[in-house]
Amino acid sequence: MDITHSQHGSIRIIALKGRMDAVTAPLFDKAFAEAATPDAADFVIQLDGLEYISSAGLRSILMVAKQVKAKNGRLILTGLTDEVREVFHLSGFHTILRICDTKEAALAELA
C-alpha cells in the first residue's frame, strides 16, 4: 500500500493506494499517528486508489475515526472504489462514517 500525506490549510490529507489488509493496515495506523500532531483536528482520507480492503483495514479506519472524534475533529473519506464501497456497505461503515465522492467536496465541507 502506498501512503502519501499532504495538507490543505489545517486539514491533513492521507491518500491510500493499493491494498489495505492484515499486513498493511498497521502501516496506515503508523501514518495516521505521524499526521495526528496536536494541532491537527480534521482529516481527509482519500481512498480512490484503494483496490482492496479487508476487516483489518476496516478496524484501522474505525480506530482512526474514534481518535479523531475524541479530539472533536472531523474525518471524511473520499473516492471509494466499487470494491471498497461494497465492503463499507456490508459492514455498515457507510452509515457511521462521513463519505464524499471527491477530495474537493470533502475540503469544501471542512472549510
Add this chain to the structure above:
Amino acid sequence: MIRVEHLSKRFGNLEVLKDINAEIAQGEVISIIGPSGTGKSTFLRCLNLLDQPSGGRIEIDGQDILAPKANVPALRRRMGMVFQSFNLFAHLTVLENLTIGPVRLLAKPPGEAMTKGLELLRMVGLAEKAHSFPDELSGGQKQRVAIARCLSMDPEIILFDEPTSALDPTMVSEVLAVIRRLARQGMTMAIVTHEMEFARDVSTRVFYMDEGLIYEEGPPEQIFDHPQRQRTRDFIGKVRSLSYQVTSADYDLYALVGKIEGFCEKHLIPPRPAHGAQLLAEEALGILLSHPGPHDIHLTLAYSEKQRHLELRLDSRGPPGNPLETADLPDDLALAIIRNYTEDIGYERVGERNCLRLRVK
C-alpha cells in the same frame, strides 16, 4: 464372475494399487474412470495377469487365479483384452489376425475360424478389409479389428484399456459404436476410458479410481450426477485447484494472494469472484489463526470448469466444531465479509480435521 479382494501392486517403491476390492457380475459393463496415474490400467493388467499382483486375491467363478496351481493360460483365455495401441500383427492380413488365435490356441479348424472371422469383421463393419494389412487401415479401423480379434477367442469378458485414447477424434465414435453394440448384446466388459459421456451411457456401474483405490463406485447416475465423495466430485466437475499450507499467523499473505491472482487469471475467473476469493482467504485464515495453535491449515481454492463454481476449502487440525462459530472474535467484521462473499458455507468434521467450504459468490 470376477471377485477381487485386497488387490495390491507395487513397482519397486511405487505402490500403484493399494487395496482394490470389486466384484464384476456376468453381463455387467464396468467403466473405470479417474485421473491419470491412479492405477486404472494396472488394475486391468492385473486382472488378466499381464502384471503380476503384489498381493490380494482374484477369483474367476470361484477359482483363485493367483493360486500356484491355477491354470493361468486357460483362465486368461476367458478374458480378452483390447489395448490402446491395437497390437495387431503387422505381417498378417486382417483376417489372419482373427484366425491365428482360434486355430493355434483353441485348435479350431481353419475353415471354421475363417467363417467366424469374416462374421466378426462384418459385425465391426470391416468385412471388405479382410485381406488388407493393418498398415493399410486407419486407427479406428485397426481398433475395430483388434476388437474383432479379441471376440474371435470367444472371451467371457473383455477388458478395454483406453481403447480410443490413441485415436484421431474423428475415429473415436466408430470404435465406441462397436463397444456399445457389444454392451447391448450382453457382453461382460470392463473399460478404462476418458470418454465420460460414453461411460455414462454404456455402463451398468462406474468405478472411480483414485489414490490406488476404487474410491467410489456406483451406477452412472450416482457417479456423474450425484457423486458422494469429494475427489469424485472434483474429477466429475473438472475441478482445477491450488493448495497452500499455513502453519503460523505470520504466513506469507502476499505469496497466497499472488497464487490466487494467478489461478483466477489462468482459469478466466471474473473479477468479482476473484476479488471475493482473496477476501475470503484472508478473513477465514484470520479466524482460523485466532484459535490456539499450533496451526496446520490446508487451504484449497477449487474451480469447477463444468459448474463454474469457485470454492475455498480450509481444513484444519483442531477440536471438533465449525471454526467460524467457535472463534473468539473482537467484532463481526470478518464474519460479515465472509457471509457477503459466499453463496454457501459448509462444514464437516473429517477424522481429526475441521473442513470448511466457502462457495464464492
